Amino acid sequence: MTTPALSDKIDRPEIRNLLLRISHDAIDVVIYSVVEDNSLIYHRLELDTTSSSRLSAIQNVIYDHPAILSDFRRVYCVLETRDYAIVPALCRNPGQQKMLFDAAFPGNRLEMTADETGLNNATVLCGIEPDLRGFINRTFQRVSTVSHIAALCRYAGMNATHGNKRKMIANVRRNSLDVVVTDGHRLLLANTFTYERPDDAVYYLLSTRQRLGLDPRNDEIILAGDHDSREALTQTLRNFVARVMPVIFPPQMFKAGKDAMLAPFELITLPLCE
Numbered sequence: 001m002t003t004p005a006l007s008d009k010i011d012r013p014e015i016r017n018l019l020l021r022i023s024h025d026a027i028d029v030v031i032y033s034v035v036e037d038n039s040l041i042y043h044r045l046e047l048d049t050t051s052s053s054r055l056s057a058i059q060n061v062i063y064d065h066p067a068i069l070s071d072f073r074r075v076y077c078v079l080e081t082r083d084y085a086i087v088p089a090l091c092r093n094p095g096q097q098k099m100l101f102d103a104a105f106p107g108n109r110l111e112m113t114a115d116e117t118g119l120n121n122a123t124v125l126c127g128i129e130p131d132l133r134g135f136i137n138r139t140f141q142r143v144s145t146v147s148h149i150a151a152l153c154r155y156a157g158m159n160a161t162h163g164n165k166r167k168m169i170a171n172v173r174r175n176s177l178d179v180v181v182t183d184g185h186r187l188l189l190a191n192t193f194t195y196e197r198p199d200d201a202v203y204y205l206l207s208t209r210q211r212l213g214l215d216p217r218n219d220e221i222i223l224a225g226d227h228d229s230r231e232a233l234t235q236t237l238r239n240f241v242a243r244v245m246p247v248i249f250p251p252q253m254f255k256a257g258k259d260a261m262l263a264p265f266e267l268i269t270l271p272l273c274e
Contacts, residue, residue: 006029006043006065006066006067006068007065007066007067008066008067009066009067009069009070010031010067010070010072012033013070013071013072013073014071014072014073015033015034015035015036015073016031016032016033016034016039016070016072016073017030017031017032017034017072017073017074017075017076017271018030018031018068018070018072018074018075018076018140019031019032019075019076019077019078019263019267019268019270019271020068020075020076020077020078020267021077021078021079021080021148021263021264021266021267022058022077022078022079022080022132023080024047024049024054024080025046025047025049026044026045026046026047027044027045027047027058027061027062028042028043028044028045028263028264028267029041029042029043029044029045029065029068030042030260030263030267030268031067031072032253032256032257032260033256034073037255037256037257038255038256038257038258039256039257040253040256040257040259040260041257041259042257042259042260042262042263045061045065046061047061048060054129054132055129055131055132055135058132058135059135062139069139071141072140072141072142073142074142074143074144074271075140075141075142075143075144076143076144076146076267076270076271077136077140077143077144077145077146078145078146078147078148078151078264078266078267078270079126079128079132079145079146079147079148080147080148081126081127081128081147081148082192083105083108083110083126083127083128084124084125084126084127084147084149084150085100085101085104085105085124085125086122086123086124086125086187086190087100087122087123087124087125088121088122088123089117089119089120089121089122089123091123092123094114097112097114097123097125098112100125101125101127104125105127108127109129109130110127110128110129110130111127111128111129111130111133112125112126112127113125113126113127113128113145113147114126115146115147115150116150116154117150117153117154117157117187117190118153118154118156118157118158118273119153119156119157119160119182119185119186119187120185120186121186121187122153122187122190124147124149124150124153124190126146126147126149126150128145133145144274146270148178148192148266149178149180149190149191149192151266151267151269151270151273152169152171152178152180152190152265152266153180153187153190154269154270154273155169155265155266155269155272155273156169156180156182156187157182157185157273158272158273160182160184160185165183165184166181166182166183166184166188166214166215166219167181167182167219167220167221167222168180168181168205168208168209168214168219168220168221168222169181169182169222169224169247170205170221170222170223170224170225170233171224171225171265171266172201172223172224172225172226172229172230172233173225173226173229174226174228174229175194175195175196176192176193176194176195177192177193177195177201177204177205177225177229178190178191178192178193178266179191179192179193179204179205179208181208181209181212181214188212189208189212191208198229198232198233198236199236201233202233202236202237205221205233205237206237206240206241209221209241216240216241216242217242217243218242218243219241219243220243220244220245221237221241221243221244221245222245222246222247223244223245223246223247224246224247224265224266225264225265230246234246247265249261250268250269250272252272253268253269253272
């Protein structure tokens with residue numbers, strides 16, 4: 001059934017940005033005006049996981065919601081993928097990058113892209129299905145595509161000089177979390193972790209901190225993402241780490257509309273990092 005707010009083309013799309021996050025089971029959609037306050041709308045559109053192909057499921061959802069096909073000012077597309085590798089930023093030769101990516105994912109049939117992280121020492125090599133890449137480029141004008149982990153790294157890089165020098169950012173979802181650890185403008189770690197119980201997520205965060213030598217008294221854990229999932233981790237983490245705090249929500253996006261707080265964190269912060 002078509003969501004009413006997305007059933008028609010958007011009025012004055014030339015002053016609006018479209019933000020999409022494509023995961024394995026859903027597309028998160030944010031549309032907001034760059035000149036009007038409280039204009040933001042957010043919808044999560046479930047994909048048919050029984051469809052003949054993932055691309056068909058994505059196409060069906062997008063074509064069923066004409067508002068997404070409006071001619072927007074800018075389109076930002078975050079792709080959730082486990083097919084990524086972190087390499088030194090000095091490795092800029094495309095041939096060398098492809099060699100490293102193929103070594104990490106032997107036999108892959110993916111199209112590799114190099115995503116900038118906003119940090120001095122790291123680049124994300126991300127794989128995307130060629131047919132999905134083609135569909136995105138054919139369907140949307142003025143579109144920027146980035147992996148979900150690179151989007152979170154960019155936010156970390158944008159805020160690298162705020163607060164303590166070393167910090168951990170965990171973007172928490174119901175059954176997975178993205179973790180980025182920085183030392184100023186230097187990336188120490190970026191990874192995606194799946195979990196079944198909150199205690200498993202806590203163990204992963206604490207073991208990662210110990211391995212990287214983060215100070216339990218001074219080096220922060222900043223929690224972003226789904227509110228209930230964050231709350232399930234917070235109190236236990238505070239038994240071991242002194243500085244556990246929720247992320248400061250970007251005031252620019254809150255001004256756009258309160259529904260921004262419901263959208264995936266790395267999606268709504270992406271336009272602020274450019």
